[in-house]
Amino acid sequence: MNTSTQKPAHFDKISIKGIDKSATRVALGTWAIGGWMWGGTDDDASIKTIHRAIDLGINIIDTAPAYGRGHAEEVVGKAIKGQRDNLIIATKVGLDWTLTPDQSMRRNSSASRIKKEIEDSLRRLGTDYIDLYQVHWPDPLVPIEETATILEALRKEGKIRSIGVSNYSVQQMDEFKKYAELAVSQSPYNLFEREIDKDILPYAKKNDLVVLGYGALCRGLLSGRMTADRAFTGDDLRKTDPKFQKPRFEHYLAAVEELKKLAKEHYNKSVLALAIRWMLEQGPTLALWGACKPEQIDGIDEVFGWQISDEDLKQIDAILAKNIPNPIGAEFMAPPPRDK
Numbered sequence: 001m002n003t004s005t006q007k008p009a010h011f012d013k014i015s016i017k018g019i020d021k022s023a024t025r026v027a028l029g030t031w032a033i034g035g036w037m038w039g040g041t042d043d044d045a046s047i048k049t050i051h052r053a054i055d056l057g058i059n060i061i062d063t064a065p066a067y068g069r070g071h072a073e074e075v076v077g078k079a080i081k082g083q084r085d086n087l088i089i090a091t092k093v094g095l096d097w098t099l100t101p102d103q104s105m106r107r108n109s110s111a112s113r114i115k116k117e118i119e120d121s122l123r124r125l126g127t128d129y130i131d132l133y134q135v136h137w138p139d140p141l142v143p144i145e146e147t148a149t150i151l152e153a154l155r156k157e158g159k160i161r162s163i164g165v166s167n168y169s170v171q172q173m174d175e176f177k178k179y180a181e182l183a184v185s186q187s188p189y190n191l192f193e194r195e196i197d198k199d200i201l202p203y204a205k206k207n208d209l210v211v212l213g214y215g216a217l218c219r220g221l222l223s224g225r226m227t228a229d230r231a232f233t234g235d236d237l238r239k240t241d242p243k244f245q246k247p248r249f250e251h252y253l254a255a256v257e258e259l260k261k262l263a264k265e266h267y268n269k270s271v272l273a274l275a276i277r278w279m280l281e282q283g284p285t286l287a288l289w290g291a292c293k294p295e296q297i298d299g300i301d302e303v304f305g306w307q308i309s310d311e312d313l314k315q316i317d318a319i320l321a322k323n324i325p326n327p328i329g330a331e332f333m334a335p336p337p338r339d340k
Helices: 043-056 071-079 111-125 144-157 170-176 200-206 248-267 271-280 310-323
Strands: 026-029 060-062 088-093 130-135 160-166 182-188 210-214 285-290
Touching (some): 043 071, 111 130, 130 144, 130 182, 160 170, 160 210, 170 200, 200 210, 271 285
Parallel strands (some): 026 060, 026 285, 060 088, 160 182, 182 210
């Protein structure tokens, strides 16, 4: 398997309730591998990306049926053959694309939908169990009790090892925990999208939950490779992300330039490494690093073995306040609920 000449990185690890191996604090995110909403994808490159991540030491892969309507799970399943038990496989449930003629996503966390989706995910991933099963979005038309109860039954049956929720509020998680053992909250989290600092992150610390922060590089903004003339085509979700529209795009890029200078001068690191390091220092967090090309994994070895000083944490906040007068979160990504 070792297709990379780069030595495995030293990863900090974190325990997730119900899973018998510690997770590396960077996970490979596979939304772009599904192709949908990212302008398409190349399966051969995607498989090489997964292999490269594993070779470098990443042991957790996060995917979902919604990523390419099952395609990302299929690609992950092909890539992990022969080493599945060495990995932590996280996937999701509760988005349905069969309800509309155009196959657009709708929330559906009913017990009947979950019973179907678990079997489809197991088949696509080529496994008989899922380490971490997460509800993708809360469904206002289905009682949380119904969703949590069926997931707890699947956990006791052995088809899943651990349960998570994604995009849930504190109040929704409190209700969910009445009926199932909750281990993970997956939420948008990065230097530019910090809404969970107010509620979800403190709640996770208090309730022994791990926070899987998705969008850790803010759709590439924090990679340090994006320029103002970058064009987004096809179904690329950044066409509808307010951060990538003028004049906000220039504001965020200006912040990145200052962060890049700080990272280089103070730590001899990339802005990408600074962004992930910042996130990991905020609490029981695990960063989802999205990639669909092997070279997009480069730099992961810069993340560990150092810390950001208190003075520089304040300087980072000052850079954001100076350059981004009108910050905006990740609300644009929320899929609509069903009509009925």
